[in-house]
Amino acid sequence: AQTVTQSQPEMSVQEAETVTLSCTYDTSESDYYLFWYKQPPSRQMILVIRQEAYKQQNATENRFSVNFQKAAKSFSLKISDSQLGDAAMYFCAYRGSQGNLIFGKGTKLSVKP
Amino acid sequence: DSGVTQTPKHLITATGQRVTLRCSPRSGDLSVYWYQQSLDQGLQFLIQYYNGEERAKGNILERFSAQQFPDLHSELNLSSLELGDSALYFCASSALLSGNSYNEQFFGPGTRLTVL
Numbered sequence: 001a002q003t004v005t006q007s008q009p010e011m012s013v014q015e016a017e018t019v020t021l022s023c024t025y026d027t028s029e030s031d032y033y034l035f036w037y038k039q040p041p042s043r044q045m046i047l048v049i050r051q052e053a054y055k056q057q058n059a060t061e062n063r064f065s066v067n068f069q070k071a072a073k074s075f076s077l078k079i080s081d082s083q084l085g086d087a088a089m090y091f092c093a094y095r096g097s098q099g100n101l102i103f104g105k106g107t108k109l110s111v112k113p
Numbered sequence: 114d115s116g117v118t119q120t121p122k123h124l125i126t127a128t129g130q131r132v133t134l135r136c137s138p139r140s141g142d143l144s145v146y147w148y149q150q151s152l153d154q155g156l157q158f159l160i161q162y163y164n165g166e167e168r169a170k171g172n173i174l175e176r177f178s179a180q181q182f183p184d185l186h187s188e189l190n191l192s193s194l195e196l197g198d199s200a201l202y203f204c205a206s207s208a209l210l211s212g213n214s215y216n217e218q219f220f221g222p223g224t225r226l227t228v229l
Contacts (some may be wrong), residue, residue: 043201044115045220091156098169101144101205101218103156 004094006104013082014112020067021077021107032096034042034068034075039089039106048090051075079109087111107111116140117206117221127228131192134224138185138206144168145187146207146218147179151200162187194228201225 003026015045025034036048051059051068059066063083068077079086092104116139124204126132146147147159149172158171162181173179176194181187191198205218 043223043225044203045203047217050217095218099144099207099216100158100161100169100171101148101156102158105155 002029002094002096002102003010004092004102004104006092006107008107009028009105010108012110012112013079015082017082018078018080019082019109021079021090021092021109023077023104025073025075025092025094027073027094027096029096032094034066035093035095035101036064036066036077037091037093037103039091041088045091050076051102082111084111084113086097102107115219115221117204117219119202119204119224120222121224122222123225123227125229126194126229127195128196130228131190131196132194132226134189134191134202134204134226136187136189136206136221138187138202138204139219142206142208142219143185144207144209144216145181146205147173147183147187147189148203148205149200150203150223151197153197154200156203159189191226196228199226199228 005024032053034051038046049061063080089106093101093107118137120135143164145162150156161169161171179189201223203223206220207216207218209216
C-alpha cells in the first residue's frame with residue numbers, strides 16, 4: 001500500500017523568506033502523480049502544485065516549486081518570498097492507479113511579519 | 114469556488130443517529146470521491162463513485178454508505194453515529210475515472226459533522 005509521510009508537523013518562516021516543506025512517499029507503482037494542497041483556516045482544499053512522476057523537470061507555479069527526487073521518493077515544496085497569506089496547513093498527496101488521493105498528516109506553516 | 118457544492122455546511126447530531134451528506138459535482142464531472150478529515154486519522158479516502166457505480170473503497174466503516182444518483186450528485190449516509198465520527202467530510206469530483214491521465218480532483222467546501 002502507498003504511504004505519504006510529512007515529518008514536519010509545524011514550520012515557521014519570516015515574511016519574504018524561503019521555506020521548504022518535506023514529503024516522502026512509498027509506492028511500488030511507476031506511474032503516479034504527486035500534489036501539494038493548501039488548507040487555510042477556511043478549511044477549503046486548494047491545489048498548489050502537481051508533479052507527474054514521468055516528468056523529470058520539477059514543477060513550478062509562481063512562488064511555489066517542488067524538488068522531485070523519484071529514486072529517493074521525495075517530493076518537497078519550496079515557497080519563495082513567503083507572504084502572510086501563505087500561512088496554512090500544507091498536505092502532500094499521492095495519486096496512483098486507483099485514482100484516490102493519499103494524504104500525509106500535514107505541515108502547519110506559520111508566517112511571521 | 115471549485116464548482117463542487119456540499120450541503121449542509123454544518124451538522125450537529127447525537128450519538129446513535131443517522132445523517133445524510135450531499136454533494137453536487139462540477140458540471141460534467143462523472144467521478145465523485147468522499148474523504149474524511151479528523152484529528153485522529155487525518156485526511157483519508159472513504160469511497161469513490163463513477164457514473165453511478167462504486168469504483169473504489171478506502172477506510173470506510175460498515176456503518177457508512179454512499180451512492181451516486183443518475184443526475185450525478187452523491188450522498189454519504191452515516192448511521193449509528195459515534196463521537197469519533199465527528200469530522201470534516203469532503204467531496205471531490207473529477208472528470209474522468211482516473212487511469213494514467215492527469216485528472217484533477219476539485220474539492221467542495223466540506224460538511225462539518227459534530228456528534229454530541
